[in-house]
Amino acid sequence: MSKIHWLGTGLSAIPGLKMLIENGHSVIVYNRTVEKAREALIGIEGDYRIVEFSLEALEQNAIAEDVVVSMLPGNFHVPVAELSLSIGAHFVSSSYISDEMKALHERSLKENLCLVNEVGLDPGIDHSMSHALVEDYKKSNVFSTENKHSFLSYCGGLSDVPNDFCYKFSWSPLGVLKALMSTSVSIRDSQIYTVHKPWEAVELYPLPMPWGEDEFEVYPNRDSIPFIEQYQMDNGLKIDQFVRGTLRYKGWKDAWSDIFSEVDTLDPEIAEDRLKAISEDLWNKYSYRDAEVDRVILTVELKVKNGSKVIWHKQFLLDTLGNTRGSAMAQLVSCSVALAVEAVLNKEIPKGVTAAPHQSKLVKRWLNQADEISDHFVLIDHLS
Known part of the structure; x- marks a missing residue:
């Protein structure tokens, strides 16, 4: 079963993360401060564990056909997407498609992987x-x-x-x-x-x-x-x-x-x-x-x-x-991201760099x- 690697438990992240866990998905949660992530998920039961965030930790844990979700600041998206491609994992973020992200389109098509963006609120x-x-x-x-x-x-x-x-x-x-x-x-x-x-x-x-x-x-x-x-x-x-x-x-x-x-x-x-x-x-x-x-x-x-x-x-x-x-913002952003993750897992999203379907x-x-x-x-x- 593919795992979900959810990077970041900031203000706009938690409702969608909870939704995926409660829907029965296997999730590894990454955050710079492990204790803050634990506090955010108090009372949530399911198949998940929390680790300290680093690209090295992601590379160690993720395997082909997993889905990596970046709820990190925008400057992380492209490096995380590139790492996902090298692993053979799919990638999801809520942010606008940058030129650097767009440049990964042909490679992601060749690797038969989804790099999904613009699936939050606005854009989304x-x-x-x-x-x-x-x-x-x-x-x-x-x-x-x-x-x-x-x-x-x-x-x-x-x-x-x-x-x-x-x-x-x-x-x-x-x-x-x-x-x-x-x-x-x-x-x-x-x-x-x-x-x-x-x-x-x-x-x-x-x-x-x-x-x-x-x-x-x-x-x-x-x-x-x-x-x-x-x-x-x-x-x-x-x-x-x-x-x-x-x-x-x-x-x-x-x-x-x-x-x-x-x-x-x-x-x-x-x-x-x-x-x-x-x-x-x-x-x-x-x-x-x-x-x-x-x-x-x-x-x-x-x-x-x-x-x-x-x-x-x-x-x-x-x-x-x-x-x-x-918050209204957190629910609308992160629950839309969660839908995108499930759509990737269900093979409903085209391969390559794409925006909201x-x-x-x-x-x-x-x-x-x-x-x-x-x-x-x-x-x-x-x-x-």
Whole structure:
């Protein structure tokens, strides 16, 4: 029987790890601090053991056809994937596919191994929602490449109740601060839309919540363009709008205005040190405390027009709060990773370097689990 090698028991790892153990899989858990891993798994019974993390320990324990799961910081993924290939083991992570990971595709095909990525929340569940919407639309009687297509996908990790800063941190704010200095590329009005300063692209975005319409702030992040092909919208479809971005509470832009001003005027020579100082200050003021509840909102929307008339318009909306099973973020990320691990073991995932699967059966499985975890999960047909 293949073993699962689960690397890392950090904030977003535990619910999915527990799920695999409780589902009867044989798991070796690796963590730098063995005692922390033990504490995280108190009360969990099953076929697992905990060892101190090192690549040497992984190489010693893993064999061909095992599955290695990296819940480690992103800089570990490629070395772990390379080691997995040398062992003959499959690999799973929730992170975006880097160029270095992509470069392992041909080798993994040759070795008949899966290197699965982008199977968390965002990226992950958002991909599943996107695949479901595009497949649904293409099967409809209004599908035509001549229509105009608007695709919007926004995700946000939020506090349960908005504070004066409209945000809380579950880990170091440094990553969020550095992201504010990153360029995004999307499509708006059928043109490439490049944003160098995210705060300059913030706009209001209403969501149809159970209690009525609620406004949030959204902005594009990263490079959305490659996902047109990933979502199979590249086969001649006219794209009027295509955005993957971040969602925040209304008021976030104003609350962060001083941060934006400082980031915008940072001297490159001292930028790293200054960002670390800002990060430490924000962590002290706005980090989650014990027993505080987090919230995740994810929405993916596809609107189609023929001329000026909307002829197809559907939207997924997920709203999840943390609970006794773990934080909302941890459950949505790690339980999706666990599904990917089981899909690899069941030989349901194509070989090579891949992102979240687009096969209908697997998409439904991912979305059903997200529904079970969420407090509110709905597919809205705006024209019904």
